[in-house]
Amino acid sequence: MSDFIKHPVVSLPDRAPEPVFSKKELVFTEAEKEQIETFRAQYPTPESAVMKTLWLAQEKFGFLPPEVIRLAADTLGIPFSLAYGVATFYTQYYKAQQGKYVLDVCTCFSCQLCGGYDMVRYLEEKLDIREGETTEDGLFTIQGVECLGACGTAPMLQVTNGPYVHNLSREKLDALIDALKAGKKPPFVSVTLPQDEDDLGGNRRSDAEATEVGQTPPAAETFE
Amino acid sequence: MEMALFGDNGSGKTDAWRSYERVLLPPVRDLHRFDTYVGHGGYEALRAVLTREEWTPGKVIEATKASGLRGRGGAGFPTGLKWSFMPPVEPGKPRYIACNGDESEPGTFKDRQLMEYNPHLVFEGILIAAWAMQIDATYLYVRGEYADWIRHMESELAMLYDKGYAGKRILGTDFSSDIVIHKGAGAYICGEETSLLESVEGKRAYPRIKPPFPAQKGLWGCPTTVNNVETLACAPLIINRGAEWFAGVGAEKHPGPVLYGISGHVERPGVYEYPTGMLITDLIEKVAGGVRGGKKLKAIVPGGASVPVLRADMIEGVTMDAESLREAGSMMGTAGMLVMDEDTDMVKFLRRVTRFYHHESCGQCTPCREGTGWIENLVTRIDEGQGTLRDLDILLELCDQMEGRTVCALADAAAWPVRNTIQRFREEFEAKCRQSIYAVA
Ligand SMILES: Cc1cc2nc3c(=O)[nH]c(=O)nc-3n(C[C@H](O)[C@H](O)[C@H](O)COP(=O)(O)O)c2cc1C
Ligand code: SF4
Numbered sequence: 001m002s003d004f005i006k007h008p009v010v011s012l013p014d015r016a017p018e019p020v021f022s023k024k025e026l027v028f029t030e031a032e033k034e035q036i037e038t039f040r041a042q043y044p045t046p047e048s049a050v051m052k053t054l055w056l057a058q059e060k061f062g063f064l065p066p067e068v069i070r071l072a073a074d075t076l077g078i079p080f081s082l083a084y085g086v087a088t089f090y091t092q093y094y095k096a097q098q099g100k101y102v103l104d105v106c107t108c109f110s111c112q113l114c115g116g117y118d119m120v121r122y123l124e125e126k127l128d129i130r131e132g133e134t135t136e137d138g139l140f141t142i143q144g145v146e147c148l149g150a151c152g153t154a155p156m157l158q159v160t161n162g163p164y165v166h167n168l169s170r171e172k173l174d175a176l177i178d179a180l181k182a183g184k185k186p187p188f189v190s191v192t193l194p195q196d197e198d199d200l201g202g203n204r205r206s207d208a209e210a211t212e213v214g215q216t217p218p219a220a221e222t223f224e
Numbered sequence: 225m226e227m228a229l230f231g232d233n234g235s236g237k238t239d240a241w242r243s244y245e246r247v248l249l250p251p252v253r254d255l256h257r258f259d260t261y262v263g264h265g266g267y268e269a270l271r272a273v274l275t276r277e278e279w280t281p282g283k284v285i286e287a288t289k290a291s292g293l294r295g296r297g298g299a300g301f302p303t304g305l306k307w308s309f310m311p312p313v314e315p316g317k318p319r320y321i322a323c324n325g326d327e328s329e330p331g332t333f334k335d336r337q338l339m340e341y342n343p344h345l346v347f348e349g350i351l352i353a354a355w356a357m358q359i360d361a362t363y364l365y366v367r368g369e370y371a372d373w374i375r376h377m378e379s380e381l382a383m384l385y386d387k388g389y390a391g392k393r394i395l396g397t398d399f400s401s402d403i404v405i406h407k408g409a410g411a412y413i414c415g416e417e418t419s420l421l422e423s424v425e426g427k428r429a430y431p432r433i434k435p436p437f438p439a440q441k442g443l444w445g446c447p448t449t450v451n452n453v454e455t456l457a458c459a460p461l462i463i464n465r466g467a468e469w470f471a472g473v474g475a476e477k478h479p480g481p482v483l484y485g486i487s488g489h490v491e492r493p494g495v496y497e498y499p500t501g502m503l504i505t506d507l508i509e510k511v512a513g514g515v516r517g518g519k520k521l522k523a524i525v526p527g528g529a530s531v532p533v534l535r536a537d538m539i540e541g542v543t544m545d546a547e548s549l550r551e552a553g554s555m556m557g558t559a560g561m562l563v564m565d566e567d568t569d570m571v572k573f574l575r576r577v578t579r580f581y582h583h584e585s586c587g588q589c590t591p592c593r594e595g596t597g598w599i600e601n602l603v604t605r606i607d608e609g610q611g612t613l614r615d616l617d618i619l620l621e622l623c624d625q626m627e628g629r630t631v632c633a634l635a636d637a638a639a640w641p642v643r644n645t646i647q648r649f650r651e652e653f654e655a656k657c658r659q660s661i662y663a664v665a
């Protein structure tokens with residue numbers, strides 16, 4: 001039988017694994033609690049504040065093991081099952097520990113045709129890991145992701161749910177990896193609208209940390 | 225807003241678009257800042273509807289209807305009509321807007337430009353719509369990946385509250401309405417309107433069965449209207465310049481300014497603001513600089529991954545509006561246009577598209593959950609040289625079994641590209657099957 005038929009093996013998650021964080025670590029500071037209160041005040045029901053609270057928890061703990069989800073649920077006074085359901089539905093909530101920098105390379109649609117997979121393959125080679133894996137030093141994780149809404153600057157990637165890096169090339173990836181190794185996260189880049197280049201002679205935002213203009217995308221070499 | 229005097233915004237079939245002056249993203253430096261925006265006539269439309277007697281909520285809805293504005297989120301539903309579906313105000317029953325900034329349709333990147341360069345136009349549009357429908361609060365749903373843009377908008381929104389342009393007693397009037405930004409967390413399905421409502425309520429974002437429609441039972445069971453970010457950004461333009469002006473821009477039955485997101489194999493990709501009804505050939509050749517490296521055009525997808533692909537020989541004289549694209553065999557979608565050059569392998573292209581839908585199906589309905597998976601398997605098998613000609617018919621049959629049989633339109637959106645790419649590039653698929661190790665089967 002050809003190997004394309006890969007029966008989906010759904011492994012059920014262990015909902016009570018050994019906790020990663022100790023009881024002492026599992027607390028929100030007063031400031032964080034206050035923040036969660038403001039989230040609650042934005043919605044008619046406490047359940048609705050769960051997404052923002054999980055975001056806050058992920059920023060603090062790095063990922064969302066069951067005990068962190070429970071902490072978020074308890075702080076909001078909602079059932080654990082609800083928070084767990086939400087945390088496992090959305091892909092940006094990390095269920096397992098990730099590298100310090102998660103490189104989410106878009107390989108979808110426009111990016112596929114403009115070299116998204118070339119960038120993934122190059123990173124794999126450079127970092128000596130496969131897509132979905134983390135380097136031994138715990139610094140980098142590579143993920144191929146769906147359209148990130150920056151198709152005009154394909155190929156592109158996002159660093160750990162944060163800044164976008166546009167118009168990727170191998171040289172740009174080299175520079176990015178070096179910068180990240182030195183602890184420097186890329187700045188927010190404002191991509192100049194083509195019409196602004198013509199009408200305003202460049203980017204319109206004088207507060208932009210960095211700007212870039214669109215480029216003719218490269219031709220993809222690999223497509224999967 | 226008196227930012228730009230308007231040129232002749234005539235039909236896209238002439239060259240009049242060349243003198244088009246942008247209104248959604250007018251060329252003003254630092255327009256994203258509250259002060260600059262106000263300095264250029266911003267929030268005058270809001271002030272007008274809140275303070276001038278003639279702008280009753282009903283009149284604002286009338287004007288929106290008369291403008292001919294159609295939703296920019298994908299379905300192209302008439303906005304004024306949608307607003308008029310809201311039931312009468314009932315004391316003690318809050319009313320909501322859910323503004324859709326999920327923008328996850330592959331090939332779509334235009335709402336983000338509004339968030340980056342003209343967020344106050346979006347806020348003003350939200351507040352005008354809020355007045356028209358007497359809304360208590362708006363949840364602006366932005367996809368979680370747009371963390372930087374959410375941060376920027378949060379600070380502009382805080383400024384708006386400080387200055388009394390949002391929240392309690394807006395501009396000193398009796399009207400109060402809140403805006404809350406809701407951050408998503410990575411799920412394409414949240415763009416579907418009822419899924420978005422579930423997500424704002426803090427649940428797993430499974431789309432709801434309609435009816436009841438959001439206007440009857442939306443957020444927390446209360447009347448709710450779902451509109452796209454760009455749709456609502458048109459509201460201030462309609463108030464300032466008049467419904468007639470708006471109706472006169474671009475295509476007759478699908479009028480207004482629109483943000484075209486052009487990506488793929490073009491020299492100059494990016495978001496461009498022009499009237500609706502532009503010739504597709506003009507957009508590729510004259511606006512985006514033509515196909516990259518002087519290559520020949522092979523195909524385009526005019527409005528995001530869900531809409532049917534068009535072969536290069538199908539676009540002559542076709543304009544970017546619902547009517548013309550329907551005749552040509554496609555749809556306007558989000559106006560996020562993907563351009564593919566002659567070297568593009570359509571099987572590989574379709575393979576990646578099917579993977580997207582398989583990944584993003586929420587799994588609620590069997591035809592979608594299983595169908596998207598089998599479609600991906602079959603297309604992958606064909607691409608890997610293990611397919612049979614019969615697989616093509618099985619694929620089309622699978623599409624029949626998915627379309628119109630599910631809770632939401634994701635299953636249809638997954639089936640259309642399959643059906644149309646196979647039909648319109650059948651030789652390519654057949655050629656791969658013939659070379660396959662199972663060619664005789
Ligand atoms: C699977 C699916 C995904 C969608 N994604 C989006 C989206 O990302 N953004 C959006 O504005 N509309 C999206 N829509 C359309 C919305 O359901 C809805 O029609 C739209 O937000 C209404 O706004 P409008 O009338 O202003 O266009 C999607 C629809 C479906 C079926
Ligand atoms: S059609 Fe697909 S995405 Fe939509 S509700 Fe059903 S399973 Fe979910």
Ligand code: FES
Binds near residue numbers: 107108
């Ligand atoms: S396809 Fe890569 S950002 Fe849209």
